[in-house]
Amino acid sequence: MSGTFAPAPGRAPMRAVLRSQVRMELTLTARRGEAVVLAMGVPLLVLLGAGLTHATNVPGGDRLAFVVPGVLALTVMSTAFTGQAITTGYERSYGVLKRLGASPLTRPGLLFSKIAAVLGLIVVQLLVLAAVGVAVGWRPHFGQLLPAIGITVLATAAYSGLALLLASVLKPETTTAAATFIYVLMLAAGGIMFAAPNLGTAGWFILPLAAHAEALRQTLSHDAAVPGSIWLSLSLWTLVFVSAAARKFRWE
């Protein structure tokens, strides 16, 4: 084995490094049972349960027009916020963030891989859930598709900021509890299975999930524009939590 360790250091092409890192992130997500349930199981159950039965009262005559966009918004929150907060909290406590940050992957590379994995996951989830929605009778419009995508990207950024913030300031067990609690709270009060508490415009600023769901309803179910107050609300959420996460983020 002489010469086996002769130094020949160097970083692989960054594209290759990032590709294998994203693959690892996705592999590990698929391996965690609760992540898969959060990502697909709960949204599917809500979609089919609230969309096809009369278990809950929803506003308007078209149940699917109300429920399916809400389920899409819920999915974005579960992956970008709940899943990401839990994963990041544990990876920090296990020293994974610290270790990978001190590898040729680098810290920016690690952050990029995480964002890419979350975005990729969200795209696949949304396509699958929308397809199920269409299969059971949802009839979406595509005239406002670009604003719908825009508001979804904004929501993803806001949720990710909040997730990374929680994972940085709390212990992993507390992060898990808090992220799950907020998820359940939003599921109940966020206007997904039944109407959100009517708080007027203020509601969009207090409940980002309700705001995102309403934006998707307006655009995809009703072919209408995203209300200005919702753009403002989610922009504020993004600004506040992404900048807080940038300041507070801890690698170890």
Added chain:
Amino acid sequence: MVSEDAVDLQDVVVRYGATTAVDGVSLRMFRGRVLALLGHNGAGKTSLLQVCEGFRSPDGGRARVLGLDPIADHDALMPRLGIMLQSGGVYPWATTGEILRLFASYASNPIDPEQLLDLLGLRKIERTRFRRLSGGEQQRLSLAIALVGRPELVFLDEPTAGMDTEARHTTWRLIEQLRTDGVSVLLTTHLLDEAERLADDVVIMRSGVVAATGSPAELTAAAGIDLLSVRAEPSLTLDGRLAGLDIKENTPGEYAITGPLDATTIAEVLSWFADAGARVTAVNTRRRTLEDVYLALTTGEKAAAKR
């Protein structure tokens, strides 16, 4: 840039709140050497390593690793380093094979992960998730991760902690192979035989400062006093003819002679025993070991730390 030292520290200070973990350490490590940082737990070894690895910036002083600043030049430095942490740092739900291949994929010219799996005895646990590995297995995987990118310089924080005797010897042979192949190795340990066997240079740390540096031979020679032990009848009367030497009967019939010992004085000691009519049954000389030096330098540290 090849002429740069592997590690060059000047007056490095590390504080945790009111506690000073490293209190002004300067040291140079040349390329291609194996340097052992030796000290009790809490002596500041890991803190110093963390500065070298860019995990924390020194609260005072300056650190250069391969001529680079571990923090400012972090991204340029990392591909050239191999880092083995004391614990953690690995996805608990990923398998041994997945983790090693992931780190291999970061490098432009990695050692074949298959070869490393065999070399470090990881083949049996290739498909086992990290969280199911024993402490020693986790250590071996961490070592494999540190080496897979063919680094110029490796930092090994207590590399054999938690390993069984066989794995420890495998690791020692591996570190010797690293030196043969021209890799610079900075390791921390509190195992004296590990330092004595592996290190070209030893730096003994005590309470955050350097207590002594040198090769194992220099450290033991500088400490000077060899020991002569003689076995004879008990309770011989020790007279004053051997001025400058100290004779003690530690246990009945076992005499320990310390002082400036050389061929002449040893001969004098033996003739003294002969003149006293003693029947000498054993004579031994013993060089001081690194352990003697280490204990002499670090005794009292723990008591001091408690105060």
